[in-house]
Amino acid sequence: MRRRPLSLRMRLLVLILLPLALAAAGLGLWRYQAAQRTAAELFDRSLLATALAISRDVAISGGDALSSSTRALIEDASGGEVFYHVTAPDGVHVTGYAYPPVERGADRDPAARMRFYEAVYRGEPVRVLRIVETMAIGPMVGDARVRVWQRLAEREAFARGLALRAAALMGMLLAILALVVWFSVHLGLHPLRELHRAIARRSPDDLSRIEGPVPAEARGIVDTLNRLLGQVSDSIAAHQAFISDAAHQLRNPTAGLLAMAEALEHAAPGPEQDRRRAELVQAARRAARVTEQLLSMERLAHDPGQGARERVELNALVEEICAGFAEAALRRGIGFAFEAASGPLVVEADPVFLGEALKNLLDNALVHGGAGLAEIAVETGVETGAEGRFARITVSDDGKPLPPEAEAVVFRRFAQLEPGAGSGLGLAFAATVAEKHGGRLRIDAADKGASLSLLLPLAPGRPGR
Numbered sequence: 001m002r003r004r005p006l007s008l009r010m011r012l013l014v015l016i017l018l019p020l021a022l023a024a025a026g027l028g029l030w031r032y033q034a035a036q037r038t039a040a041e042l043f044d045r046s047l048l049a050t051a052l053a054i055s056r057d058v059a060i061s062g063g064d065a066l067s068s069s070t071r072a073l074i075e076d077a078s079g080g081e082v083f084y085h086v087t088a089p090d091g092v093h094v095t096g097y098a099y100p101p102v103e104r105g106a107d108r109d110p111a112a113r114m115r116f117y118e119a120v121y122r123g124e125p126v127r128v129l130r131i132v133e134t135m136a137i138g139p140m141v142g143d144a145r146v147r148v149w150q151r152l153a154e155r156e157a158f159a160r161g162l163a164l165r166a167a168a169l170m171g172m173l174l175a176i177l178a179l180v181v182w183f184s185v186h187l188g189l190h191p192l193r194e195l196h197r198a199i200a201r202r203s204p205d206d207l208s209r210i211e212g213p214v215p216a217e218a219r220g221i222v223d224t225l226n227r228l229l230g231q232v233s234d235s236i237a238a239h240q241a242f243i244s245d246a247a248h249q250l251r252n253p254t255a256g257l258l259a260m261a262e263a264l265e266h267a268a269p270g271p272e273q274d275r276r277r278a279e280l281v282q283a284a285r286r287a288a289r290v291t292e293q294l295l296s297m298e299r300l301a302h303d304p305g306q307g308a309r310e311r312v313e314l315n316a317l318v319e320e321i322c323a324g325f326a327e328a329a330l331r332r333g334i335g336f337a338f339e340a341a342s343g344p345l346v347v348e349a350d351p352v353f354l355g356e357a358l359k360n361l362l363d364n365a366l367v368h369g370g371a372g373l374a375e376i377a378v379e380t381g382v383e384t385g386a387e388g389r390f391a392r393i394t395v396s397d398d399g400k401p402l403p404p405e406a407e408a409v410v411f412r413r414f415a416q417l418e419p420g421a422g423s424g425l426g427l428a429f430a431a432t433v434a435e436k437h438g439g440r441l442r443i444d445a446a447d448k449g450a451s452l453s454l455l456l457p458l459a460p461g462r463p464g465r
Contacts, residue, residue, distance in 0.1 A: 013182065014109055021174065024170045026148065027170065028166065031166040032159065032162075035159040035162035036155075046082075047149070047150060048114075048129060050148050051084070051129050051146050051148045054084050055131065055133050057070050058144065059133075059135040080155075080158075081151070083097050083126075084148045085097050085146075087144060088142075089135075094144070101147075101149055103117055103119065104119070109192070109399055114129070114131045115129070115130050115131075117130070121149060121151075126150060126151055127149060127155065130146070131146050132144070132145055170238055187369065191215050192215075192218060195218065208298060209226045210225060260279055273308070310350075312349050314345035314449070315340040315341060315345055315380055319340060320355075321362070325359070329366065337376075337378070345391040350437075355382070358440075358454070360376070362376065365397040367398045369398075370400040372399055372400070373398065374398055377396050379394045388457060392454070392458045393453065393454040394454075396450065397426060399450065402443075404442070404444070404452035411427055430454060433454075434456065438456070439454065
């Protein structure tokens with residue numbers, strides 16, 4: 001099962017508190033190391049003070065006894081037990097513990113007058129201070145050695161105590177900060193909760209803009225949502241307009257089919273019935289063509305743009321469409337000619353939509369050419385302009401003229417310059433196909449008849465690849 005994503009509040013808390021927790025952990029480690037250094041410095045100073053006090057008492061008493069203040073210092077030095085060992089100038093044990101920790105060979109430095117080192121005493125690691133002082137003990141005068149030492153465990157405990165107190169303080173501060181951040185984030189997200197409630201209160205039919213003050217960080221989301229609502233509203237309006245137009249356009253052919261069917265039913269057998277049957281078939285074909293154009297327009301309106309694109313050799317596609325159209329034109333006594341470009345014309349296009357667009361251009365010439373229509377010609381070529389190189393399909397005829405300034409009218413759906421047998425969808429569909437493919441449909445200036453050119457960008461790379 002897919003994991004539910006973290007809420008925005010939790011994301012903010014994690015993003016804010018996690019770096020702080022990591023910083024606190026780093027600070028705690030640094031504080032522990034600093035506590036260890038502090039403990040080492042304090043304990044070393046305590047050992048030095050104890051060693052000097054013992055040395056003083058041995059020199060004064062001749063090694064017989066330590067003063068009460070020195071004994072108190074030994075017992076209470078830095079909160080831990082201190083051990084000591086004193087030898088006379090001749091190396092004889094004078095006072096203290098009989099067996100001091102032994103210096104390791106690698107650490108031994110007999111010439112040093114004062115030296116700290118670490119050793120093992122009774123199975124425990126200890127810190128040792130050795131000092132050498134010239135003193136008189138009885139009849140002997142020379143260098144006496146005083147050793148004092150203390151367990152390292154007590155230093156570690158002292159350092160841990162300092163670090164734990166610091167950690168407790170940082171933990172308390174972090175907990176207080178977490179509460180402050182929690183309530184701050186809760187209050188900061190209040191406008192988003194208000195926005196959520198405002199959207200939730202809307203009815204499914206309410207696609208108006210979302211108004212009201214929102215934080216600057218959420219303004220982009222609201223603007224995007226308003227833009228989306230506007231697009232949805234436009235799409236719904238376009239669907240409603242399409243349904244209304246389609247109902248209007250299909251009403252007349254349907255009514256005509258019904259009337260012709262009734263007339264055929266009551267027609268007398270013979271030529272009259274044959275004529276009625278031919279009219280019915282022709283009307284059914286026109287109705288089917290209108291329905292096909294309406295469905296193609298609707299499918300094109302929702303085409304994502306790149307779904308069925310492929311590299312198409314335009315000459316071959318146009319030749320295939322023209323081969324199917326030429327028979328219908330010649331049957332009506334209309335001349336037809338196709339002239340292909342000298343080289344291949346490769347475009348990236350949806351061949352189905354492109355073929356439908358060319359069929360609509362040819363049907364437009366056939367339906368709207370008028371009584372004087374005698375010839376239809378199709379030509380392919382290359383056209384270079386400021387926007388690049390385009391493949392061109394030109395459909396021209398010698399029928400009724402179509403001026404270039406009529407583009408604003410005839411490229412609209414269900415629009416015609418004058419009443420005719422067409423549906424007013426053919427040129428609109430071809431113009432939309434061209435626009436979807438990054439090109440355009442234009443009306444060319446012609447001395448006679450009409451000429452329309454469909455321009456499509458040539459595919460990059462070498463032709464045919």
